[in-house]
Amino acid sequence: MKHSYWGYVGAGYGIVFTVLVAYTGWLQAKLRRTRRSARELPDPR
Amino acid sequence: MKKQAETTKRRVPWFGALVVVVLAATALMALVIAPPDAQQGNAQRLMYLHVPSAWVAYLAFAATAIASVLWLVPRTRSTSWDLLAGASAEVGVVFTGLMLVVGSIWGKPIWGSWWEWDARLTTTAVLFFLYLGYLALRRAGGSPDQRAKRSAIAALVAFVDVPIVHFSVNWFETLHQQGTVFNRKLGEAEISGTMATTLVLSVVAFTLLYCYLVVRRMELLALEEGFEERELALAIEERLAQETPATVASVPS
Numbered sequence: 001m002k003h004s005y006w007g008y009v010g011a012g013y014g015i016v017f018t019v020l021v022a023y024t025g026w027l028q029a030k031l032r033r034t035r036r037s038a039r040e041l042p043d044p045r
Numbered sequence: 046m047k048k049q050a051e052t053t054k055r056r057v058p059w060f061g062a063l064v065v066v067v068l069a070a071t072a073l074m075a076l077v078i079a080p081p082d083a084q085q086g087n088a089q090r091l092m093y094l095h096v097p098s099a100w101v102a103y104l105a106f107a108a109t110a111i112a113s114v115l116w117l118v119p120r121t122r123s124t125s126w127d128l129l130a131g132a133s134a135e136v137g138v139v140f141t142g143l144m145l146v147v148g149s150i151w152g153k154p155i156w157g158s159w160w161e162w163d164a165r166l167t168t169t170a171v172l173f174f175l176y177l178g179y180l181a182l183r184r185a186g187g188s189p190d191q192r193a194k195r196s197a198i199a200a201l202v203a204f205v206d207v208p209i210v211h212f213s214v215n216w217f218e219t220l221h222q223q224g225t226v227f228n229r230k231l232g233e234a235e236i237s238g239t240m241a242t243t244l245v246l247s248v249v250a251f252t253l254l255y256c257y258l259v260v261r262r263m264e265l266l267a268l269e270e271g272f273e274e275r276e277l278a279l280a281i282e283e284r285l286a287q288e289t290p291a292t293v294a295s296v297p298s
Contacts, residue, residue, distance in 0.1 A: 003086065003154065004086065004087055005085075005086050005087040005088035005154050006087055008087075008088055008091065008150050008151070008153065008154050009076070009087050009088065009090045009091060011150050012091045012094055012146075012147045012150045012151065013072070013076070013094065015143070015146055015147070015150075016094050016098075016143055016147060019139065019142075019143060020139075020143075020254070023139055023258070024258065024261075027258065027261050027262060027265065028261070030265055031261060031264060031265050031268070034265060034268045034269055035268060038268055038271065
């Protein structure tokens with residue numbers, strides 16, 4: 001076989017890893033922020 | 046109900062840790078243990094990302110469609126179905142995008158092209174944009190009920206494209222290969238051994254990740270909805286408090 005194609009494999013796995021880590025991180029951070037804001041807001045009842 | 050929410054809150058981090066372990070095992074299997082393909086070489090390792098991403102996209106959009114139907118039926122209507130539909134669609138869009146990108150990276154060395162206007166690729170791109178539109182529609186104004194109703198109808202319309210994407214490789218014989226594992230025409234499965242185990246593991250890992258992300262996204266959507274309601278209630282209370290002295294003053298003694 002002429003090519004090893006590891007470059008394409010690295011690019012594919014790298015992009016998937018980056019996107020999933022970024023999305024999960026964004027979700028966790030927004031969840032923490034919203035929980036904090038919800039606690040700080042007085043309950044109208 | 047509160048007790049159940051507390052239990053879920055405690056279990057989610059453990060579930061997240063399990064997902065990370067299963068994903069790490071999948072990466073090890075896919076990149077180190079599974080052998081390279083006889084014809085495609087190492088490029089075939091992209092299958093362990095591409096196929097599970099496609100599976101999760103189908104699963105996510107099916108969950109969105111089912112939750113939308115359950116919201117539309119008056120007897121089963123609940124805010125949770127609307128939240129599940131929204132959360133699942135968003136995760137589905139992420140995985141559809143990944144499926145398209147990884148497929149394109151896989152296509153370059155094997156087909157010699159990043160993109161072809163093949164039936165499977167085109168219908169998948171349409172699917173991606175349909176659900177992006179669905180997510181945009183969810184952000185449009187209106188009461189929670191109005192939003193849930195129009196989103197549920199849009200989800201059912203968008204879901205029509207899912208079987209078209211799936212069967213496009215049978216209906217139009219173009220560049221993208223037909224199904225392999227469950228293809229009866231092939232007789233015995235063409236994939237076996239470590240490759241099959243790795244593929245199954247990757248599907249399991251991505252499904253677990255989907256479940257984790259949907260639970261988290263639903264939690265966030267529920268918090269945001271409750272937060273908005275409380276902000277509105279506080280604003281009304283503040284406005285009423287401002288208006289009361291003026292009303293009292295205008296009453297003749």
